[in-house]
Amino acid sequence: MYKDLPGLAPASYLPGGDLADEVRAAPGWTAKTKTWLLFLSRVRIAPLYVLIVVVINVVLNHAVSAETRSDFVLANSTNVNNLEHHRIWTLVTSAFVLDERAGVGAVLPLLALLSVAEVLWGWRRLLLVFFLSNAVASCLVYGLLLIGVRGNWLGGAVTMANDVGTSYGSHAVGGALALTLPVRARRLLVPLAVIAVVVPLLNGASFTDIGHLLAVLLGFVAGWQMRRRPLAWCRLRPASRCPDRTVAYSFDDVTQARAALLTALRLHGHRQARLDDAVAACSDRAARIHVRETRDMAAIDGALAGGAGGVLLGTFIGIPLIGLFIGAVVVAAVARRHDAGLKDTTVERTMCALPAGRGALLLLADPAGEPALTRELARTGGTPVPEAAREQDAARPDRDATSPS
Incomplete structure (x- = not known):
């Protein structure tokens, strides 16, 4: 696993942002009211x-x-x-x-x-x-x-x-x-x-x-x-049953990668693109990789989910609070080892193919939405990373993936 991506706060994404965007873009109160009514329908x-x-x-x-x-x-x-x-x-x-x-x-x-x-x-x-x-x-x-x-x-x-x-x-x-x-x-x-x-x-x-x-x-x-973890609430489609593939975009710095991640999530909210996972990543001067994931659970996410499940199972056998503790510990440990959505190796391989210090956005997306993603992400400075470049063995001895702090 990796360190958290600097400069990208966990609270940067707001559910319902598609409604806010459309209301803000609507000219006049009549148009704004129609937008609200459309969503309420x-x-x-x-x-x-x-x-x-x-x-x-x-x-x-x-x-x-x-x-x-x-x-x-x-x-x-x-x-x-x-x-x-x-x-x-x-x-x-x-x-x-x-x-x-x-x-x-x-x-x-x-x-x-x-x-x-x-x-x-x-x-x-x-x-x-x-x-x-x-x-x-x-x-x-x-x-x-x-x-x-x-x-x-x-x-x-x-x-x-x-x-x-x-x-x-x-x-x-x-x-x-x-x-x-x-x-x-x-x-x-x-x-x-x-x-x-x-x-x-x-x-x-x-x-x-x-x-x-x-x-x-x-x-x-x-x-x-x-x-x-905005995409953790969305159903992950099995790779064998959908034509998803990984697309990656390169950016000059982490600020652009942050803006690109929010843009991709907004497109997903507007249903202009279908995302199963999105990971923003960058490398520091020591060539260590930092990421912000939107689906894969960290230990704290696993503890919260496990605690909820544990208290429910514990209630069935009469020990809800003990079940809360056991569930939190067990699922937190599993979450640290489980890799959902985009694989860590895919992220590392992509970052190794880029010059040190650059940012990247990796998306597990439906190919039908790729043109819209490419068009919108280009406005934030995104350059598509060719798949051939990402498939190359770009491992370097100066690249080091570290554990989350």
Whole structure:
């Protein structure tokens, strides 16, 4: 592996940049409004989910008895009793059930929040952030309650408490949105998101308040990962089933390589090019290679993913917090050794074919988008590197790949 690319911050890419670009380019408020409406017409999952929640809530409040409603809510709660008895489905179904009557004032903000997230991220990211965060936050709360009950710090009644609703998922989506918006909005929204979940803790915390705090923190992690590894959220097509090939562009310095990477990601967002991976690289005066990857996981990414998976598996066998630790350690170790997308050897071979000190951008891209990539990257100083040059054995004794710091 390599050192991080200097001068290219992990937060340089913002999901939803294609919308920002088109709104900015639209002349006049009428054109900007049409652009917003065009993007909003793509929203599908958010209104469907909210509609399902409303229908279930209406049926429970008006079509069944109070006893049936109470039994249904209890059966779908992510409480200690249900999770101890391996009712894992409650980690999903709890997000569709409301403990209280939901009026228009509660449903419309949820619809607006999820719709904005779907516009900026796409429906796959929305589903992953909402439901995975809801499940992980529920498992963490379960683990804390389990410790409290077994240590006699909490009463046994908490094991049968109702814990349903959309709040964990919506808090996570709100936290992720706050961290994926531009810096000016982020400076205001991130502190507000923290204050909104910390203040209730100061006034006598309940386990639900703790869950809200955990959900917001999970949302922050998700938003940070969207900006740090933007292509990791996209499905990687098998090489045997798609005509992808590696294309490389050479640049005078790292600043140009940084601009080129953002340009390539914008083209991917605008669907003018299909990228499976993108790696910006440069070499320093000591001929060491530095990279910024957009798909391959580093150890910290593996720890976060492994921790989420570990707490879910740990919940199934009654040790969620131990599962969190084991999953984080194991997947972090695997991530350090696993090489997804563009291979490290391909990056090193390309850099060895270039003069020391130059930057490069390597893309695993659909050939149909290569003309658009070449045209746009030329504006940032990019020169295509011939495949023949990259295939040559350019290994030099003065080139040294070092481990990440």
